[in-house]
C-alpha cells in the first residue's frame with residue numbers, strides 16, 4: 001500500500017520563477033491496485049514519482065509504503081522496496097550483455113548476492129519462467145545480446161528485471177512514451193501480464209489516454225500539484241478516450257476563465 005499525505009514541494013521559493021510542483025497532494029493506493037496517473041504538462045506527475053522514490057525531498061508531507069514512513073529514507077534504501085521503469089528503453093538494460101546476463105545483474109542487485117555462482121541452471125530456469133510472463137518469447141533468447149532486441153522487447157526486459165526482487169511498489173514512469181504506438185501496446189500488454197502474475201501494486205504515469213482507459217483499476221488526474229479527479233469502478237469501466245480528454249478541456253476552460 002502507498003500513501004502520500006499532504007505532499008508539498010515548491011521550487012525556487014520566494015523567487016520570481018517560483019514553481020509549486022506538489023500542492024498538498026494526497027493519494028492512497030491499495031495493495032494490489034493499479035493506478036494510472038494522467039495530467040497535463042507540469043501537473044506534477046514526475047515530481048510525485050520522484051517524491052515516492054526519494055529522488056525529490058519534500059518540503060512537507062509524508063510518503064508511506066505499507067504503513068512505514070519512508071519520507072526520510074534515502075533513495076538507495078527505498079530502491080529495495082520499489083521498482084521503477086523509465087521512459088528510455090536504453091536505460092534499464094546493459095546493451096552489450098545477453099538477456100540472461102542482464103537478468104543476473106538485476107538479480108544480484110536486488111538480492112545482494114555475489115556473482116560467484118553466475119548463470120547456473122537453477123537461475124537460468126527461473127529467468128526463463130519470469131521472462132515467459134511477458135509473452136514475448138524472450139525466454140527463448142537468453143543468449144541474445146540486448147542490443148539486438150527491439151525497443152519493445154528491451155523495455156519489457158527492463159520491466160521484468162526491475163520487478164525481480166518482488167518490490168512492494170512498481171512505478172512506471174511513462175515507460176511506453178518513447179515507443180511507436182504498436183510497440184507501446186505490446187509493452188503495455190506485457191506489463192499487464194507481469195503485473196497480474198506477480199500481483200504488483202503499480203502506479204503508472206502516462207500521456208496515452210487509450211492506455212489510461214484500457215488498463216488499471218483507477219485513473220488519477222493530477223492538476224497543479226494535486227489530485228483533481230479520480231475515476232474507478234463502473235465509471236472507469238465505462239469511460240472513453242473523449243471523456244478523459246474532456247476532463248482536460250474542462251480544466252483548461254476553467255483555467256482560462258479564471259485568468
Ligand SMILES: Nc1ncnc2c1ncn2[C@@H]1O[C@H](COP(=O)(O)OP(=O)(O)OP(=O)(O)O)[C@@H](O)[C@H]1O
Nearest residue numbers: 011019020021039040041042043044045046047048
Ligand atoms: N527540478 C526542478 N526545478 C524547477 N522546477 C521544477 C523542477 N521539477 C519540476 N519543476 C516544476 O514543477 C512543476 C511540476 O513538474 P513535473 O515535471 O512534476 O510535471 P509533470 O506532470 O511530470 O509534467 P510532464 O508531463 O511535462 O512531464 C512544473 O511547473 C515544473 O516546471
